[in-house]
Amino acid sequence: MAEAHPVGFQWVMEAKKRGATVIHVDPRFTRTSAVADLHVPIRAGTDIAFLGGLIRHVLETGAYFEDYVRAYTNGPMLLRGDFADTEDLDGLFSGFDPETATYDTETWQYEGATAPSAAGDRDLDVHETERGEMPGSGGAPIAADPERDDTMQDPRCVLQVLRRHYSRYTPEKVHEICGIPVATFHRVAEALVRNSGRERTSAFAYAVGWTHHTVGVQYIRAAAVLQALLGNIGRPGGGILALRGHASIQGSTDIPTLFDLLPGYIPMPHAHRDEGLQHFIESNAGTKGFWADLDAYVVSLLKAWFGDAATADNDFCFDHLPRLTGDHSSFRTVMDQADGKVPGYFVVGENPAVGTANARMQRHGLASLEWLVVRDLNMVETATFWKDGPEIETGEMRTEDIGTEIFFLPAAAHTEKDGTFTNTQRLLQWHHKAVEPPGDCRSDLWFYFELGKRIKARVAGSDDPRDRPLQDLTWDYPVDATGEPSADAVLREINGVDADGKALPGYTALRSDGSTSSGCWIYCGVYADEVNQSARRRPGAEQDLIAAEWGWAWPMNRRVLYNRASADPVGRPWSERKRLTYWDGEKWAGPDVPDFPADTPPDYVPPPGAHAAKAIGGAEPFVMQSDGRAWLHAPAGLADGPMPTHYEPEESPVGNALYGQRANPARQRFERADNHYHPEPGTPGAEVYPYVFTTFRVTEHHTAGGMSRWTPHLNELQPEMFLEVSPELAAERGLTHGGWAHVVTARSAVEGRVLVTERAKPLRHGDTVIHQIGVPWHWGPNGLSTGDAANELLGVSLDPNVHIMETKAATCDIRPGRRPRGPELVTCLADRRRQAGLEEEPR
Amino acid sequence: MNSLSGPLADPSADAGYADGHPPRVGFFTDTSVCIGCKACEVACKEWNALPADGVGDHGAAGDVLGLTGMSYDNSGGLGASTYRHVAFVEQRVPARDSAPVDLGMPAMELPGAVQPGVDRDDATEVRWLMSSDVCKHCTHAACLDVCPTGSLIRTEHGTVLVQEDICNGCGYCIPACPYGVIDQRQGDGRAFKCTMCQDRLGAGLAPACATACPTESIQFGPLDELRERADARLAELHDRGVGEARLYGRDPDDGVGGDGAFFLLLDEPEVYGLPPDPVVTTRDLPSMWRHAAGAALAVAGAVAAAFLGGRR
Secondary structure, rough: OOOOOOHHHHHHHHHHHOOOOOEEEOOOOOOOHHHOOEEEOOOOOOOOHHHHOOOOOOOOOOOHHHHHHHHOOOOOOEEOOOOHHHHHOOOOOOEEOOOOOEEEEHOOOOOOOOOOOOOOOOOOOHHHHHHHHHHOOOOOOOOOOEEEEEOOOOOEHHHHHHHHHHHOOOOHHHHHHOOOOOOOHHHHHHHHHOOOOOOOOEEEEEEEEHHHOOOHHHHHHHHHHHHHHHHHOOOOOEEEEEEEOOOOOOOOOOOOOOOOHHHHEEEOOOOOOOOHHHHHHHHHOOOHHHHHHHHHHHHHHHHHHHHHHOOOHHHHHHHOOEOOOHHHHHHHHHHHHHHOOOEEEEEEEEHHHHOOOOOHHHHHHHOOOOOOEEEEOOOOOHHHHHHHHHHHHHHOOOOOOOOEEEEEEEEOHHHOOOEEOOOOOOOEEEOOOOOOOOOOOEOOOHHHHHHHHHHHHHHHHOOOOHHHHHHHHOOOOOEEEOOEHHHHHHHHHOOOOOOOOOOOOOOOOOOOOOOOOOOOOHOOOOOOHOOOHHOOOHHHHOOOOOOOOOOOEEEOOOOOOOOHHEEEEOOEOOOOOOOOOOOOOOOOEOOOOOOOOOOOOOOOOOOOOOOOOHOOOOOOOOOOOOOOEOOOOOOOOOOOOOOOOOOOOOHHHOOOOOOOOOOOOOOOEEEEEOOOOOOOOOOHHHHHOOEEEEEHHHHHHHOOOOOOOOOHHOOOOOOOOEEEOOOHHHHHOOOOOOOEEEEEOOEEEEEEEEEEOOOOOOOEEEEEOEEEEEEEOOOOOOOOOOOOOOOHHOOOOEOOOOOOOOOOOEEEEEEEEEOOOOHHHHHHHHHHHOOOOOOOOOO | OOOOOOOOHHHHHHHHOOOOOOOOOOEEEEEEOOOOOOOOHHHHHHHOOOOOOOEEEEEEEOOOOOOEOOOOOOOOOOOOOOOEEEEEEEEEEOOOOOOOOOOOOHHHHHHHOOOOOOOOOOOOOEEEEEEEEOOEEEOHHHHHHHHOOOOOEHHHHHEEEEEEOOOOOOOHHHHHOOOOOOEOOOOOOOOEOOOOOOOOOOOOOOOOHHOOOOOOOOOEEEEEHHHHHHHHHHHHHHOOOOOOOOOOOOOOOOOOEEOOEEEEEEOOHHHHHOOOOOOOOOOOOOHHHHHHHHHHHHHHHHHHHHHHHOOO
16 A cells, blocks of 8 residues: 555554554555554465454354344355355355356345345346346345344354354464464454454455455455454544545446446446346336335436436436446457457547456457557556557567557646545545646547547437437537637536426435436535535644545545444444444434434334335444345345355466365456466466566556656656566576566566566475565657567456456466567467467477 | 754754744654554655656566565665655564563574574564654754755754755765655755655645554654654553654754654564664764864874974
């Protein structure tokens, strides 16, 4: 966190100054480890084994917060009799279909009730083939009350199922799998337990070191299970903090750049299932909690987009929305590009030619397009691959053969335009333009506004029904003297207005009759009282700990989600020390905005047939879940299991020490000639790629380098691509500190300077010594500081829930000296693949 | 003549500033919270428009832009274009939770270090110290004392400043600095060092480095306040069992009369590349001149005696 989020890390240091214990779990010893109280080195890709060990410790020692678990989690719920755990099926849950590598999740449900997922697509009636496109987590409508046992002793209740699921995740097993000494494991477990419960809370912070795995979603789920058991959710100082990959990635999920979501986590309609608005609402809204008002959110969104053209008679233009026909995620699309199925591509503020896994495949995709638009601050590799990319050097591509027409458009930086950043705690913070953008650089807002105007002008006179969505689209924003559209006006449109055109106060004011509009329901309220609430900057020293007047957090400026859980079932704070939201006899009170219907008393029991907020019981804090509870076992919403389970990465040097099933059975794999995977451990050829590598970032550079490799003051601080190795590995492979070495996989080879450091330490897995190599991924051929791109090394294998790639754990070899160049690189890689049995001998 | 050594409450007054001049300001760099992000280095170079060493328009120019191999430190040290420098000290040391055993054996390693590459067991652990170094703005600044042109001055804020339009590049200040801070810029010839952002101080702003520091490792303010804060922080760390914490450059009785930029360190100064007992190099100038004058008198006397004796 100190490496990649140094500004946010100031608050960790502040907490440490006040006495907090900081524990850092990472395969590498980083700048975070340097200031942590304890660094826990871990074998890359084994965090669920570690977290599962902690879950087991909490369950077996009785250290969980029992009152909280009973009342606020689904620990007491009974599961169906036909549910089978990984303990029964050697690493699989019930419902797995090996043919399609997908789960039928029916048997994961509660006894006597059915609960769909809480965000994204909650339609349970999904074709097997579309399962991969089901995003989201959590829960929504429940047809009936599930059976439960509040003593939590029934062997079919979630808590007992969980206990059994993790029964073999002992400290000794954690040591064997993760390489973490038993004593170190106990130090972590004891610190965590000591600092959780009624009087104290602990927080988890993670970044892409947890998400970039074929089991990425389950990593986060494991932390959620642990935090729910310890009572660390919905309470001050608790929670799980997602540190995103770069600025405002949270914002680009809220108002998504994701193919399967509409703004505010509303699912994207499917082509064949969601034929009308009513059907869409019925299959995705529930009856209970805030998702029950989905119709108001969707209609208000359609009103924001299509204005007066959207009427009750035409389903508010619901049919204007594009439809999903399958997996349109990033990697699927790039493979389709490489196969010649995609004509055009916008790349905005990204640099896939070096910044995305299997960079070679990415470039082949780019080279197979008809046209490509690149908007960036600098002339990044994605815009120049056609003349100086690695394939030009190896002879695999010739410039004259590449038909892609490339438009490079210079972009304004965040300091050169107004707008918001939405960060990890859902906090929107406005930034004002500090300087004019240089030359022809323009903001993205300007670009899309102008593009939209031009396209609308082109179709203005068309009577082709296909053009109706474009004709009906509202596209009218005030511009300043330079033609720059007002970002403030866009934010106000996102907030939404009522029938009189006044800014709405919050999402509870949204209506399904077409009288309100809102571009993103969860952001409704950011422009309450006609004020840009995100621009507030009252210093923290002048506010209480909640600091409600710094920026604006969705939803409703709430700073701690599910904060009803900071009080006990009858509404009293669990402890005075950790008081936040509590029932004062008339309403929910406290410094934060209650994440609960403000006047629903703790003893409220919803009458039969109650709807939406009125259907939430007074002691059910998890208001976005169908049962009002935190889920230790997820009866729906996940593609790869209801409880996190340790699986090895796609590529690892050892087998699964817990189950016969080695890796995530539902992970997405792509067996293609341009996407080789290494042999499984213990099979012939695996020894060709004996080491583990993990990609990482340093403070001095930014992601794939598009911003930082052109900045002299940053380049002098981290001037060259380097490879971090332990003294032991350096001795084993003859690597010299400061000299050259190259890392080799079946995909490619990259070179860098060797940094031999005692910070890197080999781990033991039984009798096997495991060496881990740190490979920073900031470099590429362009800019002032140049070097090979780490993403050349990676293959594409994905998490089945969110289609994210595994970049944080894979296998490789490392050799002294520079890598082969030109055509020699191609033949050398092929030789290694043949050695590993991945490729036939040429005839 | 200004005083050259010993405690001195107000160096600006000593330099002739009238009553009512601003209070003496400085830096307190608390290395115990430094995360090595180098924001200070970048903010300093940006504000002071300093060149990046070795970066040309078309990539690495010369051999300066390259991995130094010294952990994550690639700027190497303070210099004419680097007024802030973050040191990275990577060492294997006895584990914090194992009892330290001091055999008192003489060794070539830095204090507290374990022989690299050996003893990689649980009794040892890696530590990675980070510390942002800067000009110390000494109470008694030898660079200033030896400057023949008056380019180096004591400012109204009590800091030491090079006036680059007056500097003639003689270089006397460079060996005079007991910390090796000030340096000549290649191709320019003049001497440069930290100005404590004199141009910001006048406008009521804090220096760029302190403003950019995310963890308040670099604190800026009136020196009296900083010394109080540092004493409190040191006591806090000692209470928490961080017995190795110490202040460096805080003491007005030290060889330079105390530093305007002082530090909280977590080990001996040598570990961070700082001199353990710096002394203003001009401290002995008065006695040297006295001795020189005595010697001259003696020589003159001897010569006179020779002549007088010769006439006898």
